[in-house]
Amino acid sequence: MTASTVRRASAGLVPMLVASAAGLAVCVWLAVHTGSSVLLGYLGGPIALAAAVLGCWKIGSNIRVDRPVRSFWRSMSHAGVLLFIGQCVSLSLSNNNAGLSLVAAAPNVLGIVWVVGAMARLPLGDSSAAGWARILLDFVTVCVAGALVFWYVVLSYAPPGTDQDTMIAAGTVGVLGLLALAIIGKAAVIPHPPVDSLSLRILSVAPIVGAITAVLLIAGTDGPRLAISVLTGPLVALSFTVAAWRQRHVLARPAAEPARHHRTMWGLIPMLASVATAAMVISVSAREMNGRERAVIIGAVLIVVCVVARQLLGLRENKRLLTGLRTQQVQLERLAMTDPLTGLANRTRFGSALEERLASHRPATVLLIDIDDFKMINDSMGPALGDQLLYQVAQRLRNNSATASLSARLGGDEFAVLLDDEEIDVAEDAAGRIQRALAEPFKVGEERLLAHASIGVAIAGAGDGADEVLRNADIAMYAAKEGGKAAWVRFEPRMRQDVVNHARLGSELHNAIIRNELFLLYQPVFDIVTGRLHGAEALVRWKHPVRGLVSPGDFVPVAERSGLIVRLGSWVLREACRQLSVWKAEHGPGAIKAINVNVAVRQLREPGFVDEVAAVLAEYDLLPGNLVIEITESSVADGRQVRETLQALHEMGIRLALDDFGTGQSSLSLLRAFPVDVLKLDKSFVDGIADGEDRGRLAIAAAVAQLAEYLQLSAVAEGIESEAQLDRLRDMGYRLGQGFFMAKPLPPDEAGALMAADPVTVNN
Structure with a gap:
């Protein structure tokens, strides 16, 4: 048991200790009481019941507890509130020598009714119509027998002049106490009840105390009546708090195999009620009937007893069969609500x-x-x-x-x-x-x-x-x-609208691929030493019929999230290769030797991606060396399947470029472990290096150039926007670069025109 579970289990000790202390204080008061005001004696009841309410409510409000258990203990806390009010009423009437009136007993009666309701909502056995009928008959038997006992026995000992309200109130409390005891008995003997069985048995103390209180308030002498009056609240509260502590202790324990069901005497309560009623019938008959009539009544009672006993014997075998089924049901319900790997809720x-x-x-x-x-x-x-x-x-x-x-x-x-x-x-x-x-x-x-x-x-x-x-x-x-x-x-609510907008944009992007709304621009890559055009990077653009030009920063993330990136990437690959084939036909040796295409990690996960690339190259009569696939560092680290795809592409002869190099978390280890041909220095390291003030960027840019030379890789500087940047990068050893300073992304015809033009002038 972990420290946290121990703390949760021991948390229920406080209400139990408060109730115990209140009961002990009342006992001490009874021992030293000299007949003066009884107000102090009645104080223990409200204090103890307040602790009981707290103890039950803590379980009933814990969302980690199963719903039936929470519901039961919440109801018990509500019952405790009603009993608390009843004790407060008793406290206010303690020095008035008032009898037990219906008004004074009302909160206690409602509290007992609430307990009966909470118990009645627990599984009580067979839930079929016949099962409920048997349960109802048992409860009716107990109520009738209890009423007869109070009417013919208890009330016969009432002092002369006892008013009718007092007798009705006592009888109601007593009968309800017996009914609650019978229901607790039913719930406690059900195999694997949702509420701990021992906790239910502990709760049975409360209705027993209630029944005894009702008897002594009518038939007891002054001493016992006072003792039970002041002790009822603490005793009931103690049963509530001890039962709640026991329940918390069980919940804090790791799940264990359900305990075996043992035989119990609780199921005999209805039969004992029948026997008590039969005894009274015989007693009354003995005074008012002759011998033959008495014999008939006694015989009828014996027949009823024999029938009941026969039914109990028959039920014994049925219970044995049902126990196994209920055990399996409990296990299945637990498995249905629990994750098997972690033991957490599912x-x-x-x-x-x-x-x-x-x-x-x-x-x-x-x-x-x-x-x-x-x-x-x-x-x-x-x-x-x-x-x-x-x-x-x-x-x-x-x-x-x-x-x-x-x-x-x-x-x-x-x-x-x-x-x-x-x-x-x-x-x-x-x-x-x-x-x-x-x-x-x-x-x-x-x-x-x-x-x-x-x-x-x-x-x-x-x-x-x-x-x-x-x-x-x-x-x-x-x-x-x-x-x-x-x-x-x-x-935040705006996020939901963003999701809706992304979903709408994703649908429109799907249609854009079908309707040929997409087109490619080509970012030239120059030899920054000779000024000659070296290659070009294909960049996808979208001209929406209503929105106009949609930024790649808006639709590419939507494509990645929705899975459209696979279809979009296939279109870009095919269109870029087609355009390179056109340029080679138009410009011959003057055309660029390779086209750069960005590939998303989702494409690399596709099992047929390598075959798709090979088919596109064959379709447009291109060689593997005519294609450079640009990937990010996070793509390389995605998993085994991606690594195998990249290895297959490299072995085919396709060159791999590591885009945005230097911005990831594992750049150097990737260079050692994966087949990289080109390093593209991220634009963030090119910005600000012209003035030489950002020594950190200067150092990283220079280190990447030296690393590429040492590993015999090509190094490309991205985002060159000024002549000063170009000169500094060239001095560092960079041979290739791209950026707005040399050329912006161009349509196919303008990019083709660069292939026929003279080299771009560079200052050496």
């Missing part, structure tokens, strides 16, 4: 808990957690180690979540936490705590791994449904990933 249970909170208009906040780059870890290290990592992530979520929160694994590497709060500070604190917990390295097998997470935070608003809250959290989580991962983002 999507079904999480959704149910969220729906319940929202339906009852209680606050709720969802934290949706996705492990960054888990696919790469799973592919490179294998699913077995991936599962171990997910299990450890689940344990950290469990240990770093608030007591009243519910942690779940929704599927794959996606987790969620449900908070019973709607305060922004609480949600942000929980997200930050989880981020810090997951930032610590994980010991998986012999490896130590870092597994950061992106978290989306969504606070439920008025009228939100469970699906909507989860969708909002999902939108925020993707926003966190797009912002650089390893971060959390709180959902």
Whole structure:
């Protein structure tokens, strides 16, 4: 048992200790009472019952507890409130020597009725119509027998002059106490009840105390009547708090095999009621009937007893068969609500808990957690180690979540936490705590791994449904990933509109590919020493019939998120190769030797991508050396399948260019491990190097040039916008460059014209 579970189990001790202290104080008062004011004696009841209400409510408000258990203990806390009011009424009437009136007994009667209702909602055995009929008959038997006992026995000992209201109030409390005892007995003997069986048995103390109180208030002497009057509240409260503590202790324990069902005497309560009634019938008959009539009545009673006994014997075998079925049912229900790998709640249970909170208009906040780059870890290290990592992530979520929160694994590497709060500070604190917990390295097998997470935070608003809250959290989580991962983002309404706009743009992009609204521009790549045109990079553009020119920064991310990037990338590859074929036919040896095409990681994951490239080259009579595929560092590190695709392309003779070099996290290791032919220095390192003041950029730009020369790679400087930048880069050893200073992205005819023109003038 972890420290957190021990703390949760021991938290219920406080109400139990308060109730015990109140009961002990009342006992001490009874021992020293000298007959003066009894007000102090009655104070223990309200104090103890207030503690009982708190103890029951803590379980009933914990969203990590199953719904039937929460509902039962919430009802018990409501019953405790009613009994608390009854004790306050008794306290106010303590010095008035008033009898037990209906008005004074009303809160206690309602409290007992509430307890009976809470018990009645628990499983009580066979839920068929016949089963409910048998249960109803048992309860009617107990009520009738209890009423007869009070009417013929208890009330016969009432002092002369006892008013009718007092007798009715006592009889009502007593009969309801017996009924509650019978229902507790039914619920406690059901195999694997949702509420702990021992807790239910402990709760039976309360109706027993109620029945005894009713008897002594009518038939007892002054001393016992005073003692039971002041002790009723503490005793009932103690049974509530001890039962609640026991329930919390059971919930804090790890799940164990269900205990075997043992025989019990609780099922004999209806039969004992029948026997008691039969005894009274015989007693009354003995005084009022002759011998033959008495014999008939006694015989009838014996026949009834024999029939009841026969039914009990028959039910014994049925219970044995049902026990096995119910055990399997409990196990299946537990499996249906639990993730088998991590032991956390699964999507079904999480959704149910969220729906319940929202339906009852209680606050709720969802934290949706996705492990960054888990696919790469799973592919490179294998699913077995991936599962171990997910299990450890689940344990950290469990240990770093608030007591009243519910942690779940929704599927794959996606987790969620449900908070019973709607305060922004609480949600942000929980997200930050989880981020810090997951930032610590994980010991998986012999490896130590870092597994950061992106978290989306969504606070439920008025009228939100469970699906909507989860969708909002999902939108925020993707926003966190797009912002650089390893971060959390709180959902804002504008994000939903962004998603709608992206979806609409994605649909229009799909149509744009079909309707030929896309076109390519070509960014020339020059030899910055000779000024000759060396190559060109194909850049996709979109001319929307209504929006006009749509920026690639707007539609390319939409294509990547929607999966259209595969189709878009195929179109760009085919169109670029077609255009190179046209240029070669028009300009012969003066045409550029190769065309650069950007390829997304999603394309590299496609099993047939290598075959597609080979087919396009063959279709336009091009050689592998006529194509340069530009990829990003994150693409190279995506996983085994991507690495194999790049290796196959390289072996075919296609050159690979590492775009935006220097901005990733593992550039040097990539150069050693993967077949790279060209390094393209990112524009961010070219900006500001002309004046020489940014020594950091100067150092990185120079280091990339030297590294490329040492590894016998081509180095291309991107984003050259001034002659000073060009001169500085050339001095560093760069041979190739592109940028607006030499030429902007050009249409095919203007790019072709450069191939026939004289070299661009450069200053040496």
